[in-house]
Amino acid sequence: MNIGLGEAMALGSAATWAFGVVLARQLGSTLPPAALNLFKNGLVLIVLTPLALLSTHGQLPTLTTAQLVLSLVSGIMGIAIADTLYFRALNELGAGRMGVVGNLYSPLVLVLGFVFLGERLGAWQWLGFALVAGGVVLVARPPKQWQTHPSHTLRGVVIGLVSIALMAIAIVMLKRVLEAQSLLWITVLRLAGAVGGLLLLRAWPRMRRHFHFVAAAVPWPRLVVAALCGQGLSMVLWLGGYKYAPAAVAAILNESASVFLVILGALWLREPLGRRAVAGVALTFTGIACMLAARPL
Structure with a gap:
């Protein structure tokens, strides 16, 4: 098995994202999706900007107009809009249903990478994809155990699908710039x-109510840690995975986030880990091993 920088960063992104989700589990009850998205990304932007300046010794990057526009549009599409819709769908559907909807992400990236980037997967990588997808399905909570019964399931599913599609488009369009x-x-x-x-x-009057919250009810320390880890570090590693590995491979490895979430939930929150979840974890990591075995030395 030979793991490259891109694959390592994609797996690291999945693990840190899961860690951030565990920290931020209760933030949705005190902050609406739009406000949560703004605070998390604003905080990470404040922290990462001086680090980016230090990394280039105070020099601004030299980008073409097209690269600059693609970077900004990717952020608007893949974070401002997609993440807000994702949080909205998560609130409407619950984690179990949204986890199922989220499984659309890696197939979409595979298709977009094939069409626009000319990427191809080998036999071992397709096997890895099938095993990872199977493991994620096993780990996901089955319908009979869903405890939430949203009144607008179809609306939640549509919102979730749009958010996942925007995320996939936003990262594929940025691949060559990265x-x-x-x-x-x-x-x-x-x-x-x-x-x-x-x-x-x-600033849009009709949207202001979506940003309203009670400051005293927000667990600010938890928000800061969740933002820096689950949003900041995870995002750098996530983009690094797409920079140094094929988009399709990075997307498949990112699917392991739900498995890391189950593992952290069992170790940290003492959540029960049944045989179905154990089988899903084993299947996912077998698929990851196949993906990494397919990487040329």
Whole structure:
């Protein structure tokens, strides 16, 4: 098994995202989706900008107009809009149903990577994809155990599907820019686009109610840690996976996030880990091993 930088970063992104989700489990009850998205991305932007400057010794990156526009649009589309819709769907459907909807992400990236980037997967990688997908399905809570019964299931599913599609499009359109430019600076530009888009939404009178919250009810320390880990570190590693590995491979490895979430839930929150979940974890990591075995030395 030979793991490259891109594959390692994709797996690291999945693990840190799951860690951030565990920390942020109760944030949705105190912050509406749009406000949560704005605070998380704004905080990460403040932290990452000086780090990006240090990484280039105070020099701004040299980007073409097209690269700059793609970076900003990717942030608006993939973070400002997609993440807000994702949080909305998560609130409407619950984690179990949204986890099933989220399984559309890697197939979409595979198709978009095939059409627009000319990427192809080998036999071992297709086997890895099938095993990872199977493991994620096993780990996902089966319908009979769903405890939430949303009154607008179809609306929630449509919102979730749109959010996943926007995420896939936003990352594939940025793949060539990532390969040519500084990872930290592209992350900063995406965040700038996202925060700018969210602030414009906040200024729109009809959208202001979606940003309203009670400050005293928000667990601010938890929000800060969840943002820096689950949003900041995870995003850098996530983009790094797409920079240094094929988009299709990075997307498949990102699917392991739900498995890491189950593992962290069992170890940290003492949530029960049944035989179905254990089988799903084993299947997922077998699929990851197949993906990594297919990587040329």
